[in-house]
Amino acid sequence: MGQVTTVDARGLSCPLPALRAQDALKQMASGMVEVLMDSGTSCDNVTRIAQRGGWTVRVEEQPEGTVKLILKR
Amino acid sequence: MPSFSQVLTSRWGPILTGIAVGVLAPVLVKLGNPGNMGVCVACFSRDIAGALGLHRAAAVQYIRPEIVGFVLGSLAAALAFREFKPRTGSAPVVRFLLGMFAMIGALVFLGCPWRAYLRLGGGDWNAIFGILGLVAGIGLGIVFLRMGFSLGRSRPASPVAGWMLPGMMVVLFLLLVFAPKFGRDPQGAPVGPIFFSTQGPGSQHAPLLISLAVGLLVGFLAQRSRFCTVGAFRDLILLRDAHLFNGIVALIVAAFFTNLALGQFNAGFLNQPVAHTNVLWNFGGMVLAGLAFTLAGGCPGRQLFLAGEGDGDAAIFSLGMIVGTAVSHNFTAASSPSGPGAYGPAMVIVGLLVCIVVGWGMREPRTA
Numbered sequence: 001m002g003q004v005t006t007v008d009a010r011g012l013s014c015p016l017p018a019l020r021a022q023d024a025l026k027q028m029a030s031g032m033v034e035v036l037m038d039s040g041t042s043c044d045n046v047t048r049i050a051q052r053g054g055w056t057v058r059v060e061e062q063p064e065g066t067v068k069l070i071l072k073r
Numbered sequence: 074m075p076s077f078s079q080v081l082t083s084r085w086g087p088i089l090t091g092i093a094v095g096v097l098a099p100v101l102v103k104l105g106n107p108g109n110m111g112v113c114v115a116c117f118s119r120d121i122a123g124a125l126g127l128h129r130a131a132a133v134q135y136i137r138p139e140i141v142g143f144v145l146g147s148l149a150a151a152l153a154f155r156e157f158k159p160r161t162g163s164a165p166v167v168r169f170l171l172g173m174f175a176m177i178g179a180l181v182f183l184g185c186p187w188r189a190y191l192r193l194g195g196g197d198w199n200a201i202f203g204i205l206g207l208v209a210g211i212g213l214g215i216v217f218l219r220m221g222f223s224l225g226r227s228r229p230a231s232p233v234a235g236w237m238l239p240g241m242m243v244v245l246f247l248l249l250v251f252a253p254k255f256g257r258d259p260q261g262a263p264v265g266p267i268f269f270s271t272q273g274p275g276s277q278h279a280p281l282l283i284s285l286a287v288g289l290l291v292g293f294l295a296q297r298s299r300f301c302t303v304g305a306f307r308d309l310i311l312l313r314d315a316h317l318f319n320g321i322v323a324l325i326v327a328a329f330f331t332n333l334a335l336g337q338f339n340a341g342f343l344n345q346p347v348a349h350t351n352v353l354w355n356f357g358g359m360v361l362a363g364l365a366f367t368l369a370g371g372c373p374g375r376q377l378f379l380a381g382e383g384d385g386d387a388a389i390f391s392l393g394m395i396v397g398t399a400v401s402h403n404f405t406a407a408s409s410p411s412g413p414g415a416y417g418p419a420m421v422i423v424g425l426l427v428c429i430v431v432g433w434g435m436r437e438p439r440t441a
Contacts, residue, residue, distance in 0.1 A: 011226030013163065013370030013386075014304060018312055019218060038229075040156050041299045044082060049312060064229065065158055 003031035009046075010038045010066060017042035022049050025071065033071040036062070043067055078154060078297060086298030087305075087320025093294055095327025097287045098191050101139075103335050104279035108346025109195040112139055112291070113188035114373035115179035115362075116347070118391075119398035119407070120275050121245065126265045127399035130407075132273025136249035138281055141242045142288015143374060144391075147381025148239045149289070150296035159235025161385030163227040167431055168369055168386050172393025173400060174424035175365035175373065180398060180407040181358025181417040182206070183348055185373045186302040186366070189359065190321060192348065194328025196340035199348050199355055206356035210363020211306045217368065217432030218311065224368070224435060227386055235383025238391060249281070274347055296378050303363065303372035347410065354413040354421070361424045368432055 005024045009017035021035045033055075035046055047057050050071045060068040080086065098111025110116055116133075123134030151157040179185045182203040184192060189207060192200035214222075252267050270276040278284065294300070298320070305317040332338040342350050349355070366372050369390050371379065376394070379387035401407040406420035 011160070011163065011228060013224055013227075014301075015218065015307060015311060015370075016223055018308075018314075022312060038158065038160075040154075044299060045308075045312075045314070045316075048316060049314060052314075 003028055004034065005031070006034045006036070008036045009042060010036050012042075014041060015045070018045040018049055021046045021071075025050060025053055025055065030073050035069040035071065036066055037069065038066050043069060081294060081297035082299075084316060084319070086294075087300050087317050088323040090291070090294040090298045090300040091320035091323030092327045094187070094291055095191075095194060095324040095329075096331045097291070099195070099328055099331040099335055099337055101279045101284060101287060102337060104283060105277055106279050106284075107274040107277045108337070109192045109197055110184075110188060110274070110347060111191060113184050113191070114140065114143075114377065114394070115176055115185035115398065116183075116188065116274070118176060118373075118394045119180060119402065122395045122399040123270070123275060123402075124248075124268055125395075126268055127396070128402035130402045131268075131275075132270050133275040133402070134268040134270045135275040135278055136245050136267070137278070138246065138249060138285035139288035139291075140377065141246045141249075142285045142290075143292040143295075143377040144239055144242045144381045146289035146292020146294075147296035147378040148292075150293045151382040154297070156296070157235065157383050159230045159232050159383035159385065160227040161230045161234055161389075162225075163386045164224040164435070165386055165389040167224060167435070168390040169393035169396075170427065171365045171369045171431070172376070172390040173397030174427060175362045175369070176394045176397030177401045177406055177420050177424055178210075178358045178361030178365065179373075180401045181413055181421055182355050182362070183408050185362070186359075187372070187374055190302065190325050191328050192345070194325045195332045196338045197345040197348055198340070198342050199345060199350055199352075202352050202355040203359040206359030207303070207363040208306050209356070210360040210365075211303060211367045212310065213360070213364045214367025214432065215307060215311050217436070220433075221436040221438060222368065222432050223437045224370070224386075227384070230383075230385055232383075234385045237385065238380040238388035246285070292378060292381060295374060296381060300378075301371045301375040303366040304375065307367055349408050349410055349412045351408075351412050354408070354418060357418065357421050358408070361421050361428065364425065364428045364432070368428060
């Protein structure tokens with residue numbers, strides 16, 4: 001299994017969740033990035049940016065309204 | 074076949090929302106709102122501040138139901154799609170100040186980003202300089218974002234906190250409907266608590282229930298589609314993402330054709346409604362607004378929609394906007410059709426300095 005990076009974007013205002021996820025994706029040619037978020041807007045933004053870069057996106061519901069996006073390429 | 078909600082969260086969401094705003098705003102003008110002011114969060118916040126007696130500009134006092142509708146429409150969508158999440162705690166006082174200065178800048182231009190696009194769609198070419206200023210302000214905000222600027226994290230909060238601004242909007246609507254009067258002064262003028270303009274832009278409005286319905290619809294659509302008139306340029310520049318930008322293009326095109334169809338399209342710089350021709354301060358005012366909105370995470374409409382979702386920090390920003398419009402008029406900083414107010418340029422410079430201190434001072438290390 002390749003490199004795994006975790007981005008905790010919970011509670012951050014736009015555009016920081018997308019910006020931090022994009023920074024993490026740019027640093028890896030392949031592997032897995034986990035992004036923790038608690039807003040639907042951020043989920044939509046990160047999903048769009050990841051898919052544009054050829055990453056697959058899996059959504060995992062977490063307790064207390066947190067969503068984990070698992071991005072793989 | 075995708076559901077309507079899925080369409081709104083797809084790439085078509087901002088486009089459909091933009092078309093709805095671009096069509097409905099000129100219709101509101103046709104029905105009584107001031108020219109090119111079918112929707113303007115700055116102008117409407119200023120009117121609400123006046124109606125509450127927070128400033129004394131008699132021509133701009135009215136409780137605009139569109140603003141009430143924005144928040145409650147977003148609340149309805151958030152509740153329906155389980156996105157009502159009470160939260161707060163991300164630098165509320167800083168957000169209040171950013172809301173104030175965003176409005177001070179917007180009232181030097183005479184309009185928020187929504188109205189800037191609507192003015193362009195109505196043929197008011199002065200809006201071009203406002204939009205250029207807005208983009209410059211957003212660009213400056215992006216510089217701070219790239220340097221690690223953050224207002225910090227919000228945290229989940231009690232539902233009571235999330236319901237505060239929607240509750241205030243209900244109260245505002247009741248004050249609009251019942252317009253209580255507590256008497257008159259010795260000269261015969263009403264002493265409040267609610268003031269309504271009898272002439273000027275504040276006296277011009279579409280029928281109450283139609284304005285409210287448009288606000289509710291736009292609030293609902295925008296909550297689902299994440300419509301943001303500042304995020305449009307921010308995401309295009311910062312993330313190379315045109316998702317929201319497409320919505321702005323749709324808004325301007327729809328407003329252009331609707332104004333044309335309604336006989337409201339009037340191309341030129343001179344004699345535009347509630348606008349002035351000072352290029353420098355049309356630009357400068359919106360630099361401040363663009364920077365303040367970018368630091369706070371979204372345009373004025375977006376702040377109202379977030380507040381409808383239970384975001385207490387966006388609610389504080391929204392209250393800052395109302396207070397900012399009052400400060401703007403009380404300090405003679407708001408422009409008029411004859412040009413910038415006496416202290417408008419100075420207030421813009423002060424606002425820019427405050428925003429730069431915030432942007433520079435609130436940087437965090439860029440770690441995941």
